Amino acid sequence: MNLFRAALAVADSEGDAPVDWTAVGSAACAATDPGDLTLSAADRDAYADDVADARDGIRAAAGVDFELPETVQIQHRHHWIDANVDTFRRLLAPLEGQGMLVPSIARTANTGSMAVTLGFLANNVLGQYDPLLLGDGDHGLYFVHPNIVSIAEALDVGLPRFRRWIAFHEVAHAAEFGTAPWLSTHLESHMEETVAELAAGRFDRSALAELNATMTAVEGYAELVMDRAFDREYADLRTKLDDRRRNVGPVSRLVRRLLGFGMKRRQYERGKAFFDAVADARGVSGAAAVWEAPENLPSDEELDDPEKWLARVA
Template identity: 65%
Template sequence: MNLFRSVRAVTTASGTGVIDWDAVAEAAKSSTDPGDLTLSAEEREGFASDVRDARTRLQTVAGVEFDLPDTVEVQNRHHWIDANVRTFRRVMAPVEEHGVSVLPGVTRVLNTGTMAVMLSFLANNVLGQYDPLLLAEADDADHGLYFVRPNIVKVADSLDVDYPRFRRWIAFHEVAHAAEFGAAPWLSTHLEQRMEQGIEALADGGVDRQAFRELDTAMTAVEGYAELLMDWAFDDDYSDLRAKLDARRSGGGPLAQLIRRALGLGLKRRQYERGAAFFTAVADRRGVQAASRVWDHPDNLPTDEELDTPEKWILRVDP
């Protein structure tokens, strides 16, 4: 790590946009240890077999057909930063198009520093990621599946859990997201439209609460359904892994907790819990394949009210 280089990259941010993305990447990587990516043949095959097994089990349990992403990568932290700089650059494009009229140089440095700190923090904590490549411009853009090997190894060690089992659990969770987007070809467009509406409103100085509310509801369904599939598809009970990981995430120093709140990671946990409770209730009454009907059409997504009253969703979608 080179903190001086990281600070220099931020303070010398340049260009015409509100964020210097090249400086973001340099600063985030300079302040982040890339981690070890030395894979034995056995470990490489372990990642591959975990992903294949997850696809087979999830197809069987959910009764949905889906393809694995064309891009499946075992990454170090710097690889993850590069991939997500590209993602955030796409998402923030509508805001950057508006630019700033007051102290643009100072604003650019502050925004660049904020993004670098955020990506550095996430790069040290993300275990796996399913990336649907929202807002990608290329017509042939496909989704991606990433595993940050140094973080998986580190967390498994800190939790004192079996590394192959922990790695497999992460694989099942991320492949569950691939199953959702594979079962619902319309889902990417649905999320993109709400995201674009919300970001464009912010760029114009307003807040489109309806767009963000619909985005939150859809993401709650995405996270909750993945949790349901995990309950049914994983090899064994994983409550010990979830409890240990939740305890670890609720710990950390004041700075880590502040960053987590700023990044909305508490909201993500709430989405997991609320969505999982909804889909568990539906599956208990009608089975997993009835719960999978949520992906048949955008109108089948639960409303905010239905997330807390699953019986209303059942009466509407699967009477």
């Protein structure tokens, strides 16, 4: 980790765009310790076994059929940054058409803020199912091994059980996108629309609410099937992880708030409550009806009133 090199990369940012994405990647990596990725053959086999068991367990518990992504990688933090720079660049592409009052100053500030964002996320992401929104290619499943190890130690929980829990959560996302081939494009179009509106200086509250409702469904369903499929005790894992998120320092708390981590937690909780109610009424396999078509996604109102969704979706 070299903060001087990170600052230099930001200061030397160039080009005509609002963000120098090459400098973002360089600065984020320079400011972030990659972490140890020394893995034995047994370690790699354990990840593979957890992913395969998660696939089989979720297929059985949720009554859905899906395949694992072509790409399953165990990464360190720099790998995660490199894999996500292009995703951020594509997502924020509508901003590139906006004029800047003082281009060089704005570009430096934007580049620095994005480098901080990616560096912070790289230190906190445990696993990621990436449907490659706004891009072409196969979906990917990534595990950030140094973060999994460090957080398991911080929580004082066994690494094998914690790693397996993360694997089940990410494979649950793979089940959603594998069951609903339309979901990736659906999310992509809503994200593009929302960013484009913001880039034009407009705030479309209804579009943002619809995007949030979709993401709440995505996170809630993953929580449901992970809980029903996971084959070990896990209540203490969730409690300890939630306590850790709450008991962070002021700087980390501010960054988490700016990045919407509180909203993501709310999506987990609200979505899980919705799908628990649906599963109680129709079984876990019946909850998969949400992925049959975009029209079956719950509205913002239905998320808080599952009975309305149950009455609408036969």
